Amino acid sequence: MKNQILIAVAVFANCLFTACSSENQITEKKPTFLNENIANTTPNSIDKVITRYHTLKYLALGDSYTIGQSVCETCKFPEQLQEALRNTNTENNFSLKVIARTGWTTNDLINAIDVQNPATNYDLVTLLIGVNNQFQNIDFAVYEKEFSYLIDRSIAYAKGNKANVIVISIPDYAYTPYGQLSGKFDTISAEISLYNAYAKKYCDENGIAFSNITTISQNGLTNPSLVAIDGLHPSETAYTLFTQSIAPKAAVILNQ
Structure with missing residues (x-):
């Protein structure tokens, strides 16, 4: 029975990684006022109050790790980061x-x-991409070429300022029940490391912020609470830890 459950987890997780979900995964949050005084402002003074505030725009680009597969809508790291x-x-x-x-x-x-064709006036842009290139065994050279293009686009969306961009490392799904059942633990981890090493080197050489959250994901076997119910993706707890790692860099960007 245990083996049957593990096999079921592996099959379900594989489906998730290959985009079998039919849900609309592209979302946009409307601006939220932070000061309740605005809600209580009279019509005669509303224009004066609004001029005191600025809407900070955040664009999050990625895959299942950004959309928050298998966790609640507000559990994914972009939502948690915005709140932080x-x-x-x-x-x-x-x-x-x-x-x-x-x-x-x-x-x-x-x-x-x-x-x-997103706008080009975002105050912050995060990019987390590449795990599905690895998962689908796409030639690494494709990632090298397309990653640089995505960096260029991210900078363009971030008001043309590379200082407003943060690249986030790819979580290591070898440290999940799915990774264990795949029989490819060492291969998965080594290839994810290759992708992350390339991304970090590119960012270092081009003066772009890089946030390493991979080490957090590598605690998934010793701390099962870091893995979502699907046995593959990060849990809300993991996303909270990711956010704590990313937030200081984002705060610097938005407070400059």
């Missing part, structure tokens, strides 16, 4: 746009942003 940043930007409002879908490769994300 409110604590250091209490005089501002926030607007979050997420362009991500389970199973997306770098090419899929490129096609999506080319179609959607």
Whole structure:
């Protein structure tokens, strides 16, 4: 019975990684006022109050790790990051746009942003992409080429300022029940490491912020609470830890 359950987890997780979900995974959050005084402002003074506030726009680009596959809508890291940043930007409002879908490769994300053509006035852009290139055994050279294109687009969306961009490392799904059952633990971990090493080197050489959250995901076997119910993706707890790692860099960007 135990083996049957583990096999079921592996099959379900494989489906998730190959974008079998039919849900609409591209979401956008409307600006939220942070000061309740605005809600209580009389019509005669509303214009004066609004001029005191600025809407900080955040664009999150990625795949299942960005959309938050298998966790609640507010559990994914972009939502948690936005909430955390409110604590250091209490005089501002926030607007979050997420362009991500389970199973997306770098090419899929490129096609999506080319179609959607996001604005070029975002105060913060995060990019987390590449796991599905690895999962689908796509030639690594494709990632190298398309990652640089996605960096260029991210900078363009971030007001043309690379200082407003954060690249986030790929979680290591070898440290999940699915990774254990795959029989490819060492291969998965080594290949994820290759992708992350390339991304970090690229960012270091080009002066772009890089946030390493992979080490957190590598505690998934000793701390099962870091893995979502599907046995593959990060849990809400893991996303909270990711957010704690990313938030300091994001706060610097938004407070500059």
